[in-house]
Amino acid sequence: MEMTAGKIHTAEVASEVCNETFEIQYYLPKNFTDLYKHNVIITFDSQDFFKYGQIERIYQKLRVDEEIERAIIVGVPYSSVEWRNHYFSPNGEHHENMVTFVGRELLKWIDSNFNTLNMANSRVLMGESLAGTFAFSVALQYPTTFPNAVAFSPFVDDAFIERFKSQPNLLQLNLYHTIGLEEDDFKTIMGEQADFLTPNRKLNEFLETEPLEYEYRELDGGHIWKTWKPELESILRHYLA
Template identity: 75%
Template sequence: MDKTPGKVHTVSLDSEVCGETFEIQYYLPKSYSDLYKYNVIITFDSQDFFKYGQIERLIEKMERDGELDRTIIVGIPYPSVDWRNHYFSPNGEQHEKFVTFVGRELNAFIDSNFKTLKMANSRLLMGESLAGSFALSVALTYPNTFSQALAFSPFVDDAFMERFKNSMSLINLNIYHTIGLEEDNFKTIMGKQADFLTPNRELNELLEDEPLEYTYRELEGGHIWKTWKPELKNVLMHFFG
C-alpha cells in the first residue's frame, strides 16, 4: 500500500457487508511518520472535499502553523449522482448496509493500515448535503466508534428527524451543523427545487435541547462549496485544534 506523504491516493476495498468493491481515497500529510499516531478525518463526497474544499492544503498549513494535531484524511468518493441517492441518502436502499460498511469494514481498514489513535474522539466524520446526512447516520449508529461529525447543509426530512428523537446515542456525540441562509429555495444536483433551511432549523431546535455537544451555525450563502469552504478551518479547530 502506497504511503507516500503529500499525495491523494486511491485504493479499492472489498466489502463483505455490501458484496461490492468500493474506491477509497486517502491523504497522509507531508510530515507523516509511523513513529506517531494520528487523528482521522473521514470525508464522504471525498473528491469534493479535495477539489473544492482543498482540505489537504488546509491541514498542511494548520499543522505547519501549530494549529492542528496530527491528522490524516480518508474518504469515500461518489461515482455518480444516482449512487449518492442509493448509498448516502437516509432513504436510499443501500444506506443501512453502507453505514455498516463504514462502521465495521472501513474503520478496520483504516486502523490496520495507518497509525491511528483508535478512539471515538480521534475520528471525525465529514459530509455536505446528502453526504452530511450520511455522516450523521454513521455517528448515530456507531457513537462509540465515531463520536464526532460535521454536517454541512445536510438533507433532513421528517423520517430523518425521527432518528434523533429519543436516541440513546446523542449523549456520546459532538456534532457541528451548518446551513446556508440562501438555502430556502435552490436547485439540487438532481435538478429539483428544495428548501433545506427550514428543516435544518427544525433539526437545530430539536438538538439544542438534547444532551450532546452541539454547534450550529447559519452561514451567509447557499448550497455550494463557496459557503462551506471558509468554515472548514473553524471545524478543524473545533475538533482537532
C-alpha cells in the same frame, strides 16, 4: 499500498456487508511518518472535499504551525449522482449497509493500514448535502465509535429527525451543523426545487434542547462550496486543536 506523504492516493476496499468493492481516497500529510499515531478525518463526497474544499491544504497550513494534531484524511468518493441517492441518502436502498461498511469494515481497514490513535474522539466524519446526512447517520448508528460528525447543509426530512429522537445515546455526540440562509429555495443537483433551510432549522430546534456537544451555524450563502469551504479551518481547530 502507496504511502507517499503529501499526496492523495486511492485504494480498493472490499465490503462483505455490501458485497462489493469501494474505491477509497486517502491523504497522508507532508512529513507523514508511521512513528506517530494519527487522528482520522473521514470525508464523504471526498473528491469534492479535496477539489473544492481543499481540505488537505487547510489541514497542512494549520499543522505547520502545530495549531492542530496529526491526522490523516480518508475519503469515500461518489461515482454518480444516482449512487449518492442509493448509498448516502437516509432513504436509499443501500444506506443501512453503507453505514455498517463505514462503521465496521472501513474503520478496520484504516486502523490496520495506518498508525492511528484508535480512540473514538480521534475520529471526525464530514460530509456536505446528502454526504452530510450520511456523516450524521454513521454517528447516530455508532455514537461510541464515531461521536464527532460535521454536516454542511444536510438533507433532512421528518424521518431523519426521528432517527435523532430515537437515539438514546445523543449525549456521546459532538456535532457541527451548518445551513445556508439562501437554501430556502434552490435547485438541487437532481434539478429539483428544494427548501433545506426549514427542515434543518427544525432539526436544530430539537438538538438545541438535547444534552450533546452541538455547534450550529447559519451561513450567508447557498448550497455550494463557496459557502462551506470557509468553515473548514474552524472545524479542524474545533476537533483537532
